[in-house]
Amino acid sequence: MNVQKVAMVTGGAGSFGSAIARRLHEDGFYVVISDANLEQAQQVASKLKNTLPVRLDVTDPEGVETCIQEVIEKSGRLDVLVNNAGIGFSGDSVTAKLTEFDQTIAVNLRGVYLVTRAAIPHLEQAVSPRVIMIGSRTWLAGGNPAYTASKAGVVGLARTLTQELGPWNGTCNVIAPGPVDTTFVDNMKLAQREASFQRYEEITPLGRNAKPEDVAGAVSFFAGPDSGYISGEVLHIAGGLQLAPKL
Numbered sequence: 001m002n003v004q005k006v007a008m009v010t011g012g013a014g015s016f017g018s019a020i021a022r023r024l025h026e027d028g029f030y031v032v033i034s035d036a037n038l039e040q041a042q043q044v045a046s047k048l049k050n051t052l053p054v055r056l057d058v059t060d061p062e063g064v065e066t067c068i069q070e071v072i073e074k075s076g077r078l079d080v081l082v083n084n085a086g087i088g089f090s091g092d093s094v095t096a097k098l099t100e101f102d103q104t105i106a107v108n109l110r111g112v113y114l115v116t117r118a119a120i121p122h123l124e125q126a127v128s129p130r131v132i133m134i135g136s137r138t139w140l141a142g143g144n145p146a147y148t149a150s151k152a153g154v155v156g157l158a159r160t161l162t163q164e165l166g167p168w169n170g171t172c173n174v175i176a177p178g179p180v181d182t183t184f185v186d187n188m189k190l191a192q193r194e195a196s197f198q199r200y201e202e203i204t205p206l207g208r209n210a211k212p213e214d215v216a217g218a219v220s221f222f223a224g225p226d227s228g229y230i231s232g233e234v235l236h237i238a239g240g241l242q243l244a245p246k247l
């Protein structure tokens, strides 16, 4: 049995995911950096001592089961799961493509469910299991229909998991970040990408957009000892943008 606590991050090669992996590594966790893109996960892992990069496509039920088995075989335990992998497209209810709707739900909602259900039997062996979802402040504000629905759906899953993990001393919480200009935005093919992010900055009460490290700090809190009695919450890391924008 690994004496270190083990934390697994999905989408761990991405902007938030790699910041989360670095922060949990600093916090003393043995970190499993999982991503559909193994090469990039390996690159993130190569800069951190004693971490485990694994390939994991969250849309593939069999692959998910195999990956969780591999993680348990190699690391011996699982204490923290961070469901971070996600994609998004632009478009409104009429212009968005149906294929993009299905793809978004498959990764952002069904994927979270698949990984979590495969992980639960192992998390239940932990002293204080934690499941942390990376949602989005759009669950409140709206946006692309599939993306908004997937992130609101994750809040629903977190409420169920709060009930299910409670008897095992486990918690589940959602972190809902504001906009950050990462590779995640590439799919959206925004005509005025820079101007959009500048506008977000202007209407955010704290006057700047979020950084991956802001998100990683909140993950550290939910994975750490000070949040043991907090479950079923949604924490916005959005500089106040989840409220009405300033005038």
Ligand SMILES: NC(=O)c1ccc[n+]([C@@H]2O[C@H](COP(=O)([O-])OP(=O)(O)OC[C@H]3O[C@@H](n4cnc5c(N)ncnc54)[C@H](O)[C@@H]3O)[C@@H](O)[C@H]2O)c1
Pocket: 010, 011, 012, 013, 014, 015, 016, 017, 034, 035, 036, 037, 056, 057, 058, 059, 084, 085, 086, 087, 088, 107, 111, 134, 135, 136, 137, 176, 177, 178, 179, 180, 181, 182, 183, 184, 185
């Ligand atoms: N960037 C933002 O503005 C923003 C705001 C709020 C919430 N979020 C959420 O934060 C999370 C991370 O976003 P990011 O900005 O770091 O994006 P990113 O594109 O930098 O990283 C996402 C990672 O997920 C991986 N991924 C994609 N599909 C996958 C799949 N099927 N299986 C496994 N891995 C897969 C990608 O390879 C990538 O490494 C997402 O859930 C996103 O919805 C992002």
